[in-house]
Amino acid sequence: MGSLRMHAGQTETDTALVRRLLAAQFPRWAGLPVEPVDSYGTDHDIYRLGDRLSVRLPCIGWATGQAAKEARWLPRLAPRLPLAVPVPLALGRPAEGYPYDWSVYEWLPGHNANSGLHDLERAAVDLAAFITALRGADTEGAHPRAAGGRGAPLQELDEQVRRAIGRLGDRVDGAAALRSWNTSLAAPAPSAGEVWVHGDLLAGNLLVTGGRLSAVIDFGGLNVGDPACDLQPAWNVFAGRSRERFLAELRVDDASRLRGRGWVLCQTVTALAYYWDTNPSMVRQASHALAEVLAESAPG
Numbered sequence: 352m353g354s355l356r357m358h359a360g361q362t363e364t365d366t367a368l369v370r371r372l373l374a375a376q377f378p379r380w381a382g383l384p385v386e387p388v389d390s391y392g393t394d395h396d397i398y399r400l401g402d403r404l405s406v407r408l409p410c411i412g413w414a415t416g417q418a419a420k421e422a423r424w425l426p427r428l429a430p431r432l433p434l435a436v437p438v439p440l441a442l443g444r445p446a447e448g449y450p451y452d453w454s455v456y457e458w459l460p461g462h463n464a465n466s467g468l469h470d471l472e473r474a475a476v477d478l479a480a481f482i483t484a485l486r487g488a489d490t491e492g493a494h495p496r497a498a499g500g501r502g503a504p505l506q507e508l509d510e511q512v513r514r515a516i517g518r519l520g521d522r523v524d525g526a527a528a529l530r531s532w533n534t535s536l537a538a539p540a541p542s543a544g545e546v547w548v549h550g551d552l553l554a555g556n557l558l559v560t561g562g563r564l565s566a567v568i569d570f571g572g573l574n575v576g577d578p579a580c581d582l583q584p585a586w587n588v589f590a591g592r593s594r595e596r597f598l599a600e601l602r603v604d605d606a607s608r609l610r611g612r613g614w615v616l617c618q619t620v621t622a623l624a625y626y627w628d629t630n631p632s633m634v635r636q637a638s639h640a641l642a643e644v645l646a647e648s649a650p651g
Contacts, residue, residue: 357393357629358411362450364396369406371447377455380404392555392569393630404440405458409451417571418442418454420494424573428488428547434481435459435558435566459566461558464588465636469562471593477564478557478588479600482581486546493547493575501550502576505536505613512617515624522627524645528620531648535613539606541577548580549573553636554588579603582611583618586647587640616644 366385374381383401390397394414398406409415422439429436438457445451468474499507512532516525549556550572558566582603585594598608619641626633 357626360411362408362410364408364410364449366398368447368449369398369400369408372443372449372453373400373406375446376443377441380455390555393626393633394571399458400455403458405456406453407456408449408453412451414571415451418452420573421570422454425570428485431488432481432484432567434477434564437568437570459558459568461560461565464554464557464559464564467559467562468564471589472596474564475584475589475593475597476600478552478584479597481564481567482549482552482578482601485549485581486578488547490545490547490575496574496576500576501572501574502545502548502578502580504540504577505538505610505617508617509536512620515620518624519620519627523620523623523641527645527649528616528641530650531645532613532616534648535609535616538609538613541579541607541610543578545575546578547573548576548578550576550580552581552583552588554584555632555636557584557588577610579607579610580614582607583615583640585611586615586643587636590643612644612648615640619644 366387369385370381380400383404385406386399388397388399388405394409394411395407395417396410398408400406407418409417418439419442421437422442425436425439429438437459439454440457441455443453443455464474496503499511513529516523516528519525549567549570551569552567556567556569557564558568582598582601585597589597603611619637622633622637623641
């Protein structure tokens with residue numbers, strides 16, 4: 352797609368490849384126009400297919416299971432969720448020199464929430480309602496969470512966080528980051544059971560139409576775990592009154608707030624260490640969220 356190369360071993364894709372894959376596996380769509388889509392995503396290349404469809408191709412091996420996961424769970428979860436989610440239509444197979452499973456979805460209209468939200472407090476209420484509904488969904492049959500997966504105890508991420516802070520050196524305030532992380536590590540464990548978590552509620556994964564949240568995308572991190580994992584938007588989307596409204600709608604206690612803050616810190620320092628030289632948009636987003644976390648956790 353002509354994007355910056357973000358990963359060692361990254362697979363390159365282009366519109367010609369998409370056309371060949373469609374012609375061989377889904378000829379009913381082969382005549383539709385194909386256009387690349389600019390995205391905040393880091394592990395898929397996305398192409399618009401006609402007016403109503405999209406094609407997603409993993410560009411790195413770790414993302415290859417997302418399409419099957421979404422095909423299994425999103426049709427079950429969608430009816431109870433108050434915002435739209437991706438609708439999987441077809442799962443393609445490796446071919447034409449392309450090594451991974453790939454997928455066709457319905458096209459979800461809108462732009463990401465990095466701009467265009469008219470009322471952040473309204474968005475806080477809408478997103479909290481989505482998270483509440485997701486948490487309430489039946490978890491029977493959910494796949495086991497991998498060690499360190501989204502919603503895992505923060506202790507499982509301790510080595511990863513400290514290593515990332517060390518790699519970043521003076522590009523971040525490492526001492527402040529470690530103080531904040533240690534505070535989150537010491538927070539009491541959740542008192543209730545594990546629930547469904549999206550695991551990656553960044554602004555780039557929230558779609559806006561008409562100034563309001565309309566959809567949540569990218570369920571690659573979908574997992575059963577600590578609900579505090581999905582408090583990320585408090586620091587990466589909201590601030591001030593909208594942050595407090597979001598947390599109040601979710602009835603967040605002090606321990607959950609600390610664990611949620613820890614999840615944001617983990618994801619931001621990990622992203623900064625990995626994408627510093629290859630993904631300026633991700634670096635800007637992560638730097639903003641880290642600054643919000645450190646400002647809130649500063650002594651005094």
